[in-house]
Amino acid sequence: MATDTRVILICSGKGGVGKTTLTANLGISLARQGLTTAVLDADFGLRNLDLLLGLENRIVYTAQEVLEEECRLDQALVKHKQESNLSLLPAGNPRMLDWLKPDDMKRIVDMLKEQFNYVLIDCPAGVEDGFKNAMAASQEAIVVTNPEVSAVRDADRVIGLLNTNSIKPVQLVLNRVRPKMMANQEMLSINDVTDILALPLLGLVLEDEQIIVSTNRGEPLTLNSVNSPAAKCYLNIAKRLQGEDIPLIDPLKESSGFGAKFRRLMQTKIF
Amino acid sequence: MNSNNQKIIINIGDINDPKWKIGFKNKLKMLRSNNLEIDSENIDLSCKDISEIIEIVNQYDCKITGFCSSSPKTIVSSQSLGYKSQFSIENNSKNTSDANKKNLTFSKTHFHQGTVRSGEYLESPGNLLILGDVNPGAKVSAEGNIIIWGKLLGIAHAGTKGNSKATISALQLRPVQLRIAKKIARGPKEKPQLGHAEQAKIDSEEIIITPLLTTQFNS
Incomplete structure (x- = not known):
């Protein structure tokens, strides 16, 4: 149906920098804009995209059963409760770790392409087989990193691998930016990161305590459009993916004045 | 066989x-x-x-x-x-490797365009010219000189076959480690001034970094 489906790999190299959170929030944001979106959890050994989306209890089949023709694709796809444009497909069963091959990944994504405008692939950490499988079916990529030396180093390695596999374009999301630390130069600056990685910056995501709350509840921040700083960042990223020209937020301005006070207010409001 | x-x-x-x-x-x-x-x-x-x-x-x-x-x-x-x-190098490189030792300026130069990223390793039997950055975690080496039109933040090894006249030049020299022939040095701790290309070479058994003066090439 959709002919120009975009298949986007969301990867980082290092674990815990926010790949899954970005996938979930970007999925919701795109779906809210009326785009049919599939999120494919390629990190099936330690899968938790379903947890973030609050869909754990609805999973019956995975892509593995679809490929083995034990069920149809639409049986394995889990539609989101509130956002009907968004569907989740777990790539496999956590108990069967090594069944997936790059060709299987391509077959699954080809099936998804027929139904969706966007396919977001949540990549596992590391650069081994899991990453290679996830990469096999992707056309473009978003590399997530934190303003830390180790995360940037791993992202750099991953970008090199993406380049050798001719995945283009590769864009950067700088996650967990703490404006105050950046202002005091205790953290790598945006320029430090983009200097090394030499990639176009798709967006910044500000550090936000509400992320933890939303993860535990299984409701991505962007779903309830609360005025959280991170949710705003995710929405901006989704819009930029669509080609909208939205200026990057300036973390230095966020660290003082109204922005910070407002955010503190918001943080106290939750619970 | x-x-x-x-x-x-x-x-x-x-x-x-x-x-x-x-x-x-x-x-x-x-x-x-x-x-x-x-x-x-x-x-x-x-x-x-x-x-x-x-x-x-x-x-x-x-x-x-x-x-x-x-x-x-x-x-x-x-x-x-x-x-x-x-x-x-496409021609037979055996003959040129002898010539390398005599006169570095006439040996073959390999050209690489683009960033050399963490985990990547470039090696050349002649000189190596890189148009782009060498990121931390990456390594480049050459039997001859290394010239980087960009930042050197990783490891560079010039004169891998023992040529101690080999040099390493970059627009910004902030390597993790520098090696020339058999000498190894850690990179400088302080950040270099921006806008001044620098060159590393062996001077009295030590690797030293000096500002890159183009007049050196005229002599």
Whole structure:
């Protein structure tokens, strides 16, 4: 149906920098804009995209059963409760770790392409087989990193691998930016990161305590459009993916004045 | 037959020919149980192509010790799969390597455009000219000089075959480690001034970094 489906790999190299959170929030944001979106959890050994989306209890089949023709694709796809444009497909069963091959990944994504405008692939950490499988079916990529030396180093390695596999374009999301630390130069600056990685910056995501709350509840921040700083960042990223020209937020301005006070207010409001 | 260092050459264009595998397999049949170095000349091989080659080679009980190619793409792909890879220069490089020692300015220079990223490794039997940054975690080495039109933040090794006259130059020299011939030095702790190209060379048994003066080249 959709002919120009975009298949986007969301990867980082290092674990815990926010790949899954970005996938979930970007999925919701795109779906809210009326785009049919599939999120494919390629990190099936330690899968938790379903947890973030609050869909754990609805999973019956995975892509593995679809490929083995034990069920149809639409049986394995889990539609989101509130956002009907968004569907989740777990790539496999956590108990069967090594069944997936790059060709299987391509077959699954080809099936998804027929139904969706966007396919977001949540990549596992590391650069081994899991990453290679996830990469096999992707056309473009978003590399997530934190303003830390180790995360940037791993992202750099991953970008090199993406380049050798001719995945283009590769864009950067700088996650967990703490404006105050950046202002005091205790953290790598945006320029430090983009200097090394030499990639176009798709967006910044500000550090936000509400992320933890939303993860535990299984409701991505962007779903309830609360005025959280991170949710705003995710929405901006989704819009930029669509080609909208939205200026990057300036973390230095966020660290003082109204922005910070407002955010503190918001943080106290939750619970 | 020299069993330790057999070289197989896959000719240009063969990879696009669906029959290249048959020709390749025939060559392997004659060389059973050998360590191979694959020379892919100037063909661009992706990681996938290389994995295919590795699979075929394994079927014939052979082992690949490394790749050499004059295509940077092939080098980077084989690097990322963990193989030792070397830039080859298309003409016979044996004669030039002797000339290297006498006069560095006349030796072959390999040119690489683009960032050398963490985990990648570039090697050249002549000089190495890089248009782009060498990121932390990356390593570049050359038998001759290394010139980087960009930042050097990783490891550079010039004069790998022992040439102590080799130099390393970069627009910004902030390496993790510098090596020239057999000398090893840690990178400077303080950040260099921006906008001044610098050069590392051996001076009285120590690696020193000096501002790069173009007048040096006129003499």
